[in-house]
Amino acid sequence: MNTDVTKDRHGQQVELSVVIPVFNEQDALAILFERLYSVMDGLGRSFEVLFVNDGSSDNSADILAQQFEKRTDVTRVISLSSNAGQHAALIAGFEHTRGEFIITLDADLQNPPEEIPAIVAEMDKGFDYVGSIRASRHDKAWRHVASRLMNTLREKITNIRMTDQGCMLRGYSREIALEIADSNESRTFIPALAYLYAARPTEITVAHEERVAGQSKYSLFKLIQLNFDLFTSFSSVPLQLISFTGIFVSIISFLFVCYLAYRRLFYGPEVEGVFTLFGITIFLMGLLLFSVGVLGEYIGRINGLVRKRKRFRVASVLEASEDVESPVGESKSSTTSE
Ligand code: UDP
């Protein structure tokens, strides 16, 4: 068996690994294979394409297995036992990669594979992380607005500086990818971690296309969760904001009480303004609930870390060295989380 993890079964150095998370993408895969493999073949570099089937319930697993049969030497398919989420799936992929450079890509062709050579060219220049900026976005309008808002907020409250946080067509050196996989973060945002670890990061502009088939796998709720992951993983500013708001409200309410005491002493008892008082109280209750919620987001993630539950479980691996699907009980599983 191959002992050097960066070599394929013929002992050849693998230069490029393309890691693609796949969750119910049965209608996109055929076009993806066609475009991706022709780009990779044309590069003239040794490569592997590593699909991570993130618990798909459609025909994606069968379609990936067929592709594995067709291009056994350069294709590997890792299947997770259930849907763990895009970023967990990428980490599963990182743990299995052999390449010196790792490129991540979405399966829905929103990231054109034809841009891969541009990423590789940057990595050849010695950058250890290549981020990407979408030239023009092809998503639903509400996603544009939400994304711009989140980008601005992230710039303000974390120390992660990246122009466009949404595009997953990116390049990572092997060291950075393994560092990310080793980080043992419960719920994380991979491009941000890469920025944190990279010594020589760069960004390039890439094309962005419409999803070729199917629907986005992100509901509004999942998107909010992902952004909470980003903020809680990279910033304590929300907690500090709560403290500052608490201090501010305390000062205001102290002044208000002094004012009321003054009126009570000099004007006698009053009952007017009861509804204003209601309004203020309800506002403060809302603020309190919001603060408890923010605290809860942090505590929930600590809870996930403490439980050390596996974030994902690799159920099977299809790869040329063994040519078999490993039984579920023997497969490797990794990174813990909720
Ligand atoms: N994906 C995944 N697991 C999930 C959600 C998404 O592996 O739980 C994959 C999906 O198949 C696609 C990529 O992550 O390859 C990006 O997902 P999607 O296109 O739905 O996100 P969007 O482009 O709408 O942000």
Ligand code: MG
């Ligand atoms: Mg997409």
